[in-house]
Amino acid sequence: MPHIPLPEQLPGITGLLEYRLDTAQPIRELTQIxxxxxxxLSPGERELIAALVSSRNCTNFCEAAHTKAADLLLGDDETALAVKQDIETAPVSGKMKALLQIAALAQRSGKAVTAEAVARAREAGATDREIHDTVLITALFSLYNKYVDGMATVAPADPAYYQMLGERITSRGYVRPPGGYPVQTH
Structure with missing residues (x-):
């Protein structure tokens, strides 16, 4: 049960973002960018970073949502799972393996990102902007994960919910729909 009253029909981060529209707007804009x-990096590759970070932070709602978004964008349901299990054997490019390793390091601690990890990414073809964005996506999802878990939001158990959420994320992105979300009546 959430620590504060949130809209029951909006589990996870969605209810929190609706609770404070003023703080939600800049977070949503940064996420969309x-x-x-x-x-x-493709949208699917960027969703892989979000799914990996959320998985390592043990935030069920975000892990399920971004895994499903990655699955839909990549056109399979195995790549995100493989990345979360073992980056080095996952079916992604050498560049993505190096960037995902940077994300894994940054998820533990910003200071864990080493010059060697950055050099590996550069040698694999990563640009400075890709390295930058990988660390920033990691930091952003660490914020989301702490926000969701720190407020004890609800994480639905039904995989159909995450299918719907993944479709919404991939079709509309991270912007709030005009007028917000429909109110569920019982």
Whole structure:
């Protein structure tokens, strides 16, 4: 049960973002820029970073949502699972393996990101902006994960919910729908 009253029909981060629209707006805008804005990393690759970080932070809602978004964007349901299990054997490029390792390091601690990890990414073809954005996506999802868990939001158990949420994320991105979300009546 959430620590504060939140809209029951909006579990996870969605209810929190509706609770404080003024703080939600800049967070949503940053998320939209990082995960859907101009980038040499595909939206699916960026969702993999979000799914990995959320998985390592043990935030069920965010892990399920971003795993499903990655699955839909990548066109399979195995890559995100493989990344979360073992980055080095996952079916992604050498560049993505290096960037995902940077995300894994940054998730533990910003100071855990080493010059060697950055050099590996550069050697694999990663640009400075890709390295930057990987660390920033990691930091942003660590914020989301702590927000969701720190407020004890609800994480639905039904996989159909995350299918719907993944479809919403991939089709609309991270912007709030005009007028907000429909109120559920019982």
């Amino acid at each position: 990082l995960l859907r804005g101009e980038s040499t």
